Amino acid sequence: MLRDFPLRDLNTWGVGGTCISYDSPRTALEAEESVAEVIRNEEKLFIIGAGSNVLISDGHINAAVIHTERLDSVQPSREEFDKIIRIEAGAGVPVRKLLELSVNEGYEGLEFLTGIPGTLGGALWGNAGAAGHGFNGLIKEADAVDWNGRSFKIGEESFKWGYRTCPVDKSTVALITSCVIYLNSAPKEVIFSNIKKFASLKKDQPLGKKTSGCVFKNPPGMSAGRLLDECGCKGISVGGAVVSNSHANFIENVGDASSQDIYELCELCREIVLKLCGVELEYEINFLGTFKKN
Ligand SMILES: Cc1cc2nc3c(=O)[nH]c(=O)nc-3n(C[C@H](O)[C@H](O)[C@H](O)COP(=O)(O)OP(=O)(O)OC[C@H]3O[C@@H](n4cnc5c(N)ncnc54)[C@H](O)[C@@H]3O)c2cc1C
Secondary structure (H helix, E strand, O other): OEEEEEOHHHOOOOOOOEEEEEEOOOOHHHHHHHHHHHHHOOOOEEEEOOOOOEEEOOOEEEEEEEEOOOOOOEEEEEEOOOOEEEEEEEOOOEHHHHHHHHHHHOEEOOHHHOOOOOEHHHHHHOOOOEOOEOOOOOEEEEEEEEOOOOEEEEEHHHOOOOOOOOOOOOOOEEEEEEEEEEEEEOOHHHHHHHHHHHHHHOOOOOOOOOOOOOOEOOOOOOOHHHHHHHOOOOOOEEOOEEEOOOOOOOEEEOOOOOHHHHHHHHHHHHHHHHHHHOOOOOEOOEEEOOOOOO
16 A cells, blocks of 8 residues: 555546555455555545546545556356357456457447446446447446445346446445456447447547546436537636537646646536526536635
């Protein structure tokens, strides 16, 4: 466990201060020990995967961070005369790697992960998806550590799937360590054609820039990006944080934005949309630390 650990390199916005402590367990047993230690120390716990859906505040943050990057095992096995593949994967495995595996082996279902830069654990926690597709029906089981630092299994029947909401009970689950995914075999042409469709949905996203994906959830029946665009938010900035000119639901760190700059810009966008459209945007991103409201 490392103390006063800098978090800037652990998130895709490239911002944030230091946390009380940092640990990066390699096994479920080590993850249990890491969680138990944070509980013993009576510290607040925050889990980081790829940090592609989180805003981390500036300065010193009163939390212990567990980073899942080394929970990275992937074990595929074929079942039912190769019609199905079972993949048991650690929570820290990049979803890109799972997508690559499914394409190479000829199994469909993960194409919705095209262009998503997160880990399996982070993607499950936020029920990441695209165009109504996600992990629902694909993840049959997960292993987790509870708030007493003990490992337990989460069966498929316990998942509650909703748009960008956590499907597991946050009051029980401190950390997801691994998941079991089942996929059906499919012709490669079908899989590639699906990937093309999902990739085309992303054509307006500012790829290669420092962002954290969509900042806000889509309100029922509406697109948050379209609302922000119609309200003239594209291009507005606070410090080094700018609303992307290609997709208004993305905020770019164009230089040396502080986390507070990004937060203030997010809040400014929410105020504008509320004032002009009467819609209260809900955050899709997660927050670690404290932020000043103006
Ligand atoms: C360019 C770009 C495009 C994107 N496109 C999409 C998209 O199409 N669809 C979409 O849904 N999202 C998208 N995102 C957002 C993001 O990539 C996803 O939400 C991703 O799945 C988050 O995974 P992560 O590992 O980065 O999670 P993190 O940002 O590290 O964490 C997110 C949340 O999950 C929790 N968490 C992470 N791992 C665990 C774990 N093992 N156990 C318990 N809690 C955990 C964290 O504490 C935090 O609350 C995009 C982001 C970018 C930058």
